[in-house]
Amino acid sequence: MRDLPYLVTTSRRTDPELVGRAQAWAERLGMPYADRADRSLEKFCAEEGVEAALTVTSVRVGLVIPADGTEYFFHPSMARTRIRNTREGGGDPMVTAMALQPGDSVLDCTLGRAADATVAAWAVGEDGHVVGYEAHPLLAALTIEGLASYEIDGAGVQEAMRRIDAREGDCREVLPTLDTRSFDVVYFDPFFGRMVERSDAMKPLRRIGLHEPIERVTYEAARRVASRAVVVKQRRGEELPGVPEPANIISGGGSRIEYLVIEPAR
Ligand SMILES: C[S@@+](CC[C@H](N)C(=O)[O-])C[C@H]1O[C@@H](n2cnc3c(N)ncnc32)[C@H](O)[C@@H]1O
Structure with a gap:
């Protein structure tokens, strides 16, 4: 995992409650807490000798890397729009690729911000089950x-x-421990090889997230765990290494994305 040293702190304007919350985050993450002491984040990072600061403010918790202007915080990205489109009959190519029905189970191996997992959780409904693993702590x-x-x-x-059961974990380690055919669909959305995101929203995730390649052995483990399909999102025209031959490819509509639908192991 790429090492990004960071400290936990508060916003400039702070109070004992915020300090307590920041200290609780530091403890949860096993990272040191440092007083903000009314410093800009540039000054804070320079003086503390770290690249980044996890800032706990009254509004949100986010990681800031002052040197390149990165700011990462949780938000559900396009999930709401995609769910509205689906509800209004416009469909969603990921849901189509997974052939999701109410009651299905989905394992998301590259959870990220869980936008895809949220759409999947909506599609499988209350009787369904979505578990997601994110490797970056x-x-x-x-x-x-x-x-x-x-x-x-x-x-x-x-x-x-x-409803999403979100966990910290590396799918390369988790998949071999799971029962055969224990999920209907196993899903991967690894980072693409080249920088293709047009949306600024994806850049901070790419900057921080885990880029180590997912290899054939992991996709094969996923084929054992899936009973209906393994679905892999990739950039159209770009072949992710190690991905087994797909039985079907679903286009991501007007976008440059496609979903590879791979059959489970027989
Ligand atoms: C392109 S993002 C996924 C975005 C996600 N589909 C969403 O809707 O927000 C890839 C994510 O997978 C994580 N990741 C990469 N390799 C992983 C692995 N082996 N196990 C678990 N998570 C991994 C990265 O840290 C990153 O957060």
Whole structure:
């Protein structure tokens, strides 16, 4: 895992309650807490000798990397729009690729901000089950917390977020421990090889997240764990290494994305 040294602190304007919350985050993450002492984040990081600061403010918890202007915090990205589109009959290519029905189970191996997992949790409904693993400890903690507490309107969106069973873990280690055919669908959305995100929203996640390649052995483990399909999101025209031959490819509509649908192991 790439090493990004950071400290936990508060906003400039602070109070004992905020300090307590920041200290609780530091303890949860096993990272040191440092007083902000009315310093800019540039000064704070320079003086403390770290690259980044996890700032706990009255509004949110986010990681700031002053040197390149990165600010990462949890939000459900396009999940609400995608759910609305689906509800209005427009469909969603990921849901189509997974052939999701109410009651299905989905294992998301690259949880990130859980936007895809939220759409999946909405599609499988209350009788379904979505489990997601995120390998980066800080991203995992922010997503676990965000899914439990983020408030958002839109029919069923917040409820879908709350239903996701989000965990910290590396899918390369987790998949071999899972029972054969224990999920209907196993899903991967690894980072693409090249920097393709047009949306600024994805850049901080790419900056912080885990980039180590997912290899054939992991996709094969996923084929054993899935009973219906392994679905892999990739950039159109770019072949992710190690991915087994897909039985079907679902286009991501007008976007440059496609979903590879791979059959489970027989
Ligand atoms: C492109 S993002 C996924 C975005 C996600 N689909 C969403 O809707 O927010 C890839 C995420 O997978 C995580 N990741 C990469 N390798 C992983 C692994 N082996 N196990 C678990 N998570 C991993 C990265 O840290 C990053 O957060």
